Amino acid sequence: MTSIFRLAMGxxxxxxxxxxxxxxxxxxxxxxxxxxxxxxDRIWHGRPFVKPFLALGAARNILVPRTGRRIPFxxxxxxxxxxxGRETVxxxxxxxxxxGERRFDATMVYSPERDCVLDYLGTHQHLASDLRPTAEPDGSLLIRSGQHRFREGPVDIRVPELIGGDAEVRESYDDAAGCFRIRVSVTNRRFGPLFGYEGAFAATYVPLRSYGLRAGLRPVREEARA
Incomplete structure (x- = not known):
């Protein structure tokens, strides 16, 4: 089975x-x-009025309601x-x-209907965002979000741009330092920067049969609609 990002990027x-x-x-x-x-290296927030919204999202592990520097990750x-029956990562x-610890949870699937990676946010997958990944000339990965939708029971509505956020993720590999570098920003088209973080990490690959899906990684609720 081809990985969800290869399916989306071809x-x-x-x-x-x-x-x-x-x-x-x-x-x-x-x-x-x-x-x-x-x-x-840092987690940052936009203007003070965004903090209550970040705190609200944090109840479902969406975004991070606090700022800081040099934060273990x-x-x-x-x-x-x-x-x-969908492959999910x-x-x-x-x-x-x-x-204390704060989490920002997402689960991703490939959507054949939308021909993109579908990013379900939080512990209950109430928010879904289309992700469009592209390769940059230097071999780094750029991911931009598209349409956002809120789903709960029979409700399935598009999040208006006035209150939504456009996410941009840039991930690269630093050969000299032997680590990945990541920069994430979420911006509202009217109100400007809302939230972001940037830093570096090293990756370890472990056999799935020994690591498994530990308690707390899988969402409490899974959304069928793609």
Missing amino acids: DEFDRLHPQLRRRFSVGLDSGEACVGRGVM TIENVPYTDAY TFVRTFELAG
Whole structure:
């Protein structure tokens, strides 16, 4: 089975740096999980009015409600088959902030209907975002979000641009330092920067049969709609 990012990118996937190709090939066929550990140089927020919204999202592990510098960081990418038979990969980020850990959870699938990676955010997959990954000339990976939707029971609505955020993720591999570098920003088209983080981490690949899907990685609720 082809990885969800290769499906979304097609031949462009081969233009990525070899280390990025391996990391984003994690899937059921690879038989591996990827665990990244490192330090985020900073987590930042936009203007003060965004803080209540970040705090609200944090109740479901969406975004991070606190700022900081030199923050120990872990990301767990574990593939599994969800309740609807789809290959799914976790993107569970843990930030060890002063005062306690904070998580930013996502689970990703490939959507044939939308021909993109579908990013379900949080513990209950209430928010879904289209992700469009592309390879940059230097072999780095650029991911931009598209349409966002809120789903709960019969409700399935597009999130208006006025209150939504455009995410941009840039991930590269630093050959000299032997680590991945990542920069994430979320911006509202009217109100400007909302949230972001940047830093570096090293990746370890572990057999899926020994790492498994530990308790707490899988969402509490899974959404069928793609």
